[in-house]
Amino acid sequence: MNIIVCIKQVPDTTELKIDPITGTLIRKGVPSIMNYDDKAALEEALKLKDKFNANITVISMGPEQAKEVLEEALAMGADRAILLSDKKFSGSDTWATSNILSEAIKHLDYDLILTGKQAIDGDTAQVGPQIAEKLNIPQVTYVKKISFDNSEFIIEREMDNTIEIIKVTPPVLFTILKEANKPRYMNIKKLVDICSKDNIEVWSNEKLKLDENIIGLKGSPTKVRKTFTPEISKKSIILEGNISEQIDFLINELKEKHLI
Structure with a gap:
């Protein structure tokens, strides 16, 4: 079984701030981490590897520093790591990103592709489904549990108020x-060995040969016009009168705001 896991390096959003003047993200001093959903996807791949001796390739798109999350993935147990990095990829939206990732995947053998549901820095949940569409393969989203038996995957898909059980063949x-x-920890001994060598393959557009009109800013039909932190204001009301009057006033206020 050959598994490809797409992972992304994202800023740790618990420390993310926005410049009030420029409206851009303040990245200086903000640590980068492996996207949470992607790490869960990697753990699912590793569980399949433990049971079926699967081969795992992790792919990420980004600048040189994105090698850090690929090294982490290798230290967790992945077998091969590929960084898609090229200035021509800069500024890609989800559409252009999925063009790049799907083209890279076409160069690899795979039975299963895993992605996180979404990235914490964008929350679009679009890249995974777009990759499947461009590779013309089936997709199942919001997966919470995977098992494999008799040449087919049996998965549990979590919806708002129900769990779907789906069988699908690779x-x-x-x-x-x-x-x-709960993703496993890295093997520290393995991490030290990985960091002492150049274990990350770097693929540019010279290898992928994608039309520059479908990648980067030029190939991105969506544009972020403004990023800002919403202002939060609070208004306090002091209730007067006896307990009964206060209760009546509070109920009327909640009804007016359609909270009850």
Whole structure:
């Protein structure tokens, strides 16, 4: 079984701030981490490797520093790591990003592709499904549990108020919820060995040969016009009168705001 896991390096949003003047993200001093949902997807791949001796390739798109999350993935147990990095890829929206990732995947053998449900820096949940469409393979989103038996995957898909049980034969793409599991820790000894060598393959557009009109800013039909932190204001009301009058006033206020 050959598994491809798409992972992304994202800023740690618990420390993310926005410049009030420029409206842009303040990245200086903000640590970068592996996207939570993607790490859960990697853990699902590793569980399949433990049971079926699967081969795992992790792919990420980004600048040189994105090698850090690929090294982390290798230290967790992935077998091969590929960084898609080229200035021509800069500024890609989800459409252009999926063009790049799907083209890279065409150069690899796979039975299963795993992505996180969404990235915490964009929350679009679009890239995984777009990759499946461009590879013309089935997809199942919001996956919480995967098992494999008799040449088919049996998955649990979590919806708002129900769990769907679906059987699907490979090749297929699943998007994984971060609640699906608790990712394992890295093997520190393996990490030290990985960091002492150049274990990351770097692919540019020279290898992929994609039309520059479908990648980067030029190939991105969506544009972010403005990023800002919403202002939060509070208004306090002091209730007067006896308990009964205060209760009546409070109920009327909640009804007016359609809270009850």
